[in-house]
Structure formats: structure tokens, C-alpha cells
Amino acid sequence: xxxxxxxxxxxxxxxxxxxxxxxxxxxxxxxxxxxxxxxxxxxxxxxxxxxxxxxxxxxxxxxxxxxxxxxxxxxxxxxxxxxxxxxxxxxxxxxxxxxxxxxxxxxxxxxxxxxxxxxxxxxxxxxxxxxxxxxxxxxxxxxxxxxxxxxxxxxxxxxxxxxxxxxxxxxxxxxxxxxxxxxxxxxxxxxxxxxxxxxxxxxxxxxxxxxxxxxxxxxxxxxxxxxxxxxxxxxxxxxxxxxxxxxxxxxxxxxxxxxxxxxxxxxxxxxxxxxxxxxxxxxxxxxxxxxxxxxxxxxxxxxxxxxxxxxxxxxxxxxxxxxxxxxxxxxxxxxxxxxxxxxxxxxxxxxxxxxxxxxxxxxxxxxxxxxxxxxxxxxxxxxxxxxxxxxxxxxxxxxxxxxxxxxxxxxxxxxxxxxxxxxxxxxxxxxxxxxxxxxxxxxxxxxxxxxxxxxxxxxxxxxx
Amino acid sequence: xxxxxxxxxxxxxxxxxxxxxxxxxxxxxxxxxxxxxxxxxxxxxxxx
Numbered sequence: 237x238x239x240x241x242x243x244x245x246x247x248x249x250x251x252x253x254x255x256x257x258x259x260x261x262x263x264x265x266x267x268x269x270x271x272x273x274x275x276x277x278x279x280x281x282x283x284x285x286x287x288x289x290x291x292x293x294x295x296x297x298x299x300x301x302x303x304x305x306x307x308x309x310x311x312x313x314x315x316x317x318x319x320x321x322x323x324x325x326x327x328x329x330x331x332x333x334x335x336x337x338x339x340x341x342x343x344x345x346x347x348x349x350x351x352x353x354x355x356x357x358x359x360x361x362x363x364x365x366x367x368x369x370x371x372x373x374x375x376x377x378x379x380x381x382x383x384x385x386x387x388x389x390x391x392x393x394x395x396x397x398x399x400x401x402x403x404x405x406x407x408x409x410x411x412x413x414x415x416x417x418x419x420x421x422x423x424x425x426x427x428x429x430x431x432x433x434x435x436x437x438x439x440x441x442x443x444x445x446x447x448x449x450x451x452x453x454x455x456x457x458x459x460x461x462x463x464x465x466x467x468x469x470x471x472x473x474x475x476x477x478x479x480x481x482x483x484x485x486x487x488x489x490x491x492x493x494x495x496x497x498x499x500x501x502x503x504x505x506x507x508x509x510x511x512x513x514x515x516x517x518x519x520x521x522x523x524x525x526x527x528x529x530x531x532x533x534x535x536x537x538x539x540x541x542x543x544x545x546x547x548x549x550x551x552x553x554x555x556x557x558x559x560x561x562x563x564x565x566x567x568x569x570x571x572x573x574x575x576x577x578x579x580x581x582x583x584x585x586x587x588x589x590x591x592x593x594x595x596x597x598x599x600x601x602x603x604x605x606x607x608x609x610x611x612x613x614x615x616x617x618x619x620x621x622x623x624x625x626x627x628x629x630x631x632x633x634x635x636x637x638x639x640x641x642x643x644x645x646x647x648x649x650x651x652x653x654x655x656x657x658x659x660x661x662x663x664x665x666x667x668x669x670x671x672x673x674x675x676x677x678x679x680x681x682x683x684x685x686x687x688x689x690x691x692x693x694x695x696x697x698x699x700x
Numbered sequence: 701x702x703x704x705x706x707x708x709x710x711x712x713x714x715x716x717x718x719x720x721x722x723x724x725x726x727x728x729x730x731x732x733x734x735x736x737x738x739x740x741x742x743x744x745x746x747x748x
Binding site for chain 2: 254258334351387524571589
């Protein structure tokens with residue numbers, strides 16, 4: 237399968253199954269399209285000559301020679317040979333390697349767009365006890381087989397409402413990781429309200445990553461991210477985050493924002509966080525909400541959002557040239573050292589290698605399924621009892637959704653988000669098409685940036 | 701090559717032979733939490 241597109245002055249050709257990325261002149265771009273349509277080289281050559289009347293016979297021959305060379309070396313027109321790899325990772329004895337610990341089913345903010353309904357997940361408020369958290373760590377170790385790297389995310393609600401349990405949980409995990417040959421990687425996701433010097437010191441020592449929630453401009457952030465009295469959080473959280481990030485040095489962090497129908501010009505929020513607040517590691521996600529909500533993104537928003545993603549990619553390239561780069565989570569793509577094909581076709585891991593744990597120790601396939609009784613997998617005390625559900629999630633991969641069959645981006649999304657699919661279509665094996673459209677646009681921009689970066693590197697080499 | 705430049709990318713076919721250790725990050729356990737993408741993840745297998 238081939239995907240061709242033009243962006244920022246580049247003709248880009250992606251060979252989907254080899255994941256090869258090519259940049260071509262107009263002649264080769266059209267030639268590849270003609271061959272991809274099923275034309276023979278002779279037919280394609282005739283048609284190409286008509287389309288490019290200034291092209292010489294030598295130009296045409298060279299073009300098809302280039303195409304043949306890439307085809308022979310397995311970088312163009314490759315076939316899908318990976319279906320059998322899709323089930324490989326998950327068909328092995330189920331190994332759990334990541335837990336999302338909902339240490340607080342409550343929040344000190346009251347953001348109206350929150351998919352977790354202010355941490356209550358449409359259920360009761362509550363805090364996880366240390367005993368439950370400790371048991372969750374043991375459950376993870378017991379069910380992780382030979383996997384060494386184990387991930388635990390402190391999530392909620394707002395996890396810092398239950399900071400003592402976060403600290404004790406890390407202390408406990410560290411005390412047992414060596415004897416079990418494990419390496420725990422902790423992530424803290426916080427709204428910033430309770431970020432103190434103690435939190436900063438602890439997180440910078442213990443957490444592999446911190447995810448800091450901020451939506452961007454003050455008026456945008458404060459539209460939704462308000463306290464229970466309805467007051468905006470921006471003025472309180474921004475100085476906390478700046479202090480946090482400054483103290484973090486070169487350790488991982490993300491400023492994580494949400495955009496909605498009310499700020500489809502979300503690049504202004506990203507640039508505000510970069511230029512006015514000094515953050516460089518940025519993530520901005522489309523809101524996940526009911527289609528009837530006023531904040532829900534609409535079909536009419538799509539062209540605007542596509543343009544925004546292009547503006548962002550081009551501006552990031554400008555910043556790179558100026559020596560002041562910023563990172564956007566969805567444009568981070570490592571073509572040379574990225575995921576192997578097993579990872580690319582295996583699905584996201586929810587309900588199999590990744591589970592969410594509620595404050596009471598109940599297990600769900602991921603944080604977006606919490607408190608949906610149909611999706612309760614078991615609990616950390618007695619283990620998983622819905623093996624049928626685990627098996628269903630095991631079957632979620634690139635090949636399980638017919639809609640994905642024709643999608644060029646499927647090797648970059650691993651089949652998409654089951655929770656979004658459920659909420660959009662009523663079936664975890666459905667497809668959240670709106671999210672797919674945005675994902676494809678982001679991938680086009682990310683790949684274009686790689687092409688531009690390769691060109692910049694070549695220019696620098698030539699100058700040297 | 702006169703008309704096409706090819707970027708360096710990981711050999712998918714070879715990764716089928718050498719990959720699959722499963723040590724990499726779980727897809728959603730990072731910054732997004734509401735969408736799925738694996739393109740931005742690093743391979744943990746230094747020998748693959």
C-alpha cells in the first residue's frame with residue numbers, strides 16, 4: 237500500500253508495509269501513482285510523457301529505474317506480510333506491564349469537560365489506601381512474567397490529593413524491584429494545584445515522566461479548568477508548573493492540554509505555552525466528550541484543525557532552524573529506532589498488558605473504562621476473573637477492524653483506541669473515525685517534518 | 701537515484717525477525733491518555 241501527499245512543498249510517498257518514506261520530484265510522484273493504480277511500466281510511461289511534456293526520454297527512463305530499484309530492495313510496493321505477527325505479543329501468556337493507579341477518585345478542580353467526571357468516573361468519591369496500592373504493585377510484579385520495565389501512572393482525579401499514598405507506593409516498589417529484577421517507571425499526571433516544593437523534589441527523584449495539565453492561554457484554560465467555586469486555575473498552576481519544570485532539568489515532562497470546539501485555534505495555546513511561559517515539551521489533545529456537548533469538536537471544525545496541525549509543523553521547523561526547538565508529543569516519530577512491527581500491529585495493550593486500578597482495587601481495561609460494569613476485569617486482591625474480556629481485548633489489533641484495512645496510517649496507531657471506539661460506536665472493535673482523521677493529519681505532518689529535517693541535515697552537511 | 705530520495709527507516713521485515721521483546725512503553729501510558737499512537741515510542745531492544 238502506498239500513501240502519497242504533498243505538504244509544505246514536498247512530494248511525499250509512504251510505503252506503508254516497509255514504513256519507508258520517500259521524497260520525490262513531480263515526475264516520480266506521478267509515476268508512482270500510475271503504477272499504484274495498476275498500470276504497467278509501458279502504460280505509465282506513455283501517460284507520464286503526456287503529463288510532463290518537457291520530460292526527456294532519459295528522465296522517464298531514470299524515473300522508472302529509480303522506482304524499480306526501490307521495489308527490488310523492498311522499499312516500495314511492499315505487501316502486507318504481518319498479519320500473523322498481530323497476535324504474537326498478546327497470544328503469549330498474558331503479561332501485565334503497566335498500571336494506571338487511580339489513587340484519588342476526587343479532584344481539587346472541577347473541569348466540566350473531564351472524561352473522568354472530576355475523578356469520580358460517574359461513581360463515588362474515594363481515595364486509595366496504601367494497602368490497596370501495595371497490593372496493586374504486588375499484582376503487577378506477580379503478573380509481569382519476565383518483563384523488566386514496569387510502568388505505574390499516578391492518575392485520578394487528582395493524585396496529589398493522595399500524595400502520601402503516592403510516596404509510600406514508590407517507596408514500596410523500590411524496596412522490591414531489585415529482588416524481582418524489575419525496573420519501575422513512575423509517571424505523575426497532575427493539575428498543578430497541589431504542587432509544592434516537596435512534590436517537586438519527590439517527583440524529580442522518582443518519576444520518569446510528569447504530565448502537567450494546562451490548556452494554554454489563560455482565557456482558554458480558565459474556561460474549563462476551574463475550582464469548585466468556579467474560579468480559574470491558571471494563576472495558581474502556571475507558577476507551580478514553571479518551578480516544577482525548571483527544577484526537573486533534563487528529565488521527561490509534558491505540558492498536556494486539551495482543545496475543544498471553543499479553541500480550534502489551539503496552536504495559539506501551544507505557542508503561548510512555549511513563548512510566554514517557557515515550556516518546550518508540549519502535548520495538546522482533542523477533547524473526548526459526548527457529541528451533544530457544546531465543547532465537542534464538529535465536522536465543520538475539521539478543516540480548521542487540519543490547518544492548525546500544518547501551522548504547528550511548519551512553525552516547529554522554523555524554531556528548529558532558529559536553534560530553539562519545541563517538542564509536540566504527536567510529532568515525535570523515530571523512523572530509525574521506533575517500534576518493531578509486532579508493536580505496530582498489536583494494538584494499544586488495554587485490557588491485556590495495561591490496566592487501570594480504582595481506589596478500591598478494581599481492575600478495568602484502561603482509565604477510560606473505569607466504572608463501566610460491563611468492563612470490570614476483576615480486582616488486584618483476587619486477580620482477573622473476566623478472562624473472556626481479556627481475550628476480547630487480546631483480539632484488538634490492526635487486523636481486527638475492517639475499516640483499518642484500507643488505512644495507510646494503521647502501522648502508526650496500532651489499530652486505535654478501544655475506549656474511543658466504544659464511546660463512538662458502541663463496540664470496542666469499532667472505529668472512532670473523527671479521531672482517525674485527526675491522527676492521519678498528524679502523521680502526515682510528522683512525516684513531512686522528518687523529510688524537512690533530513691533536507692536540513694543534508695544542507696548542513698553540504699555547507700561543512 | 702535521480703528522482704527519489706529515501707529517508708533512513710527501520711527495516712520492518714528485519715524487525716519481524718529480531719523484534720517482539722515487549723519491553724517498550726505501553727501505548728497510552730504517557731502524555732496522551734485519550735488517543736492511541738505508537739509512532740512516538742522508542743524501541744527498548746538495543747540488539748534489534
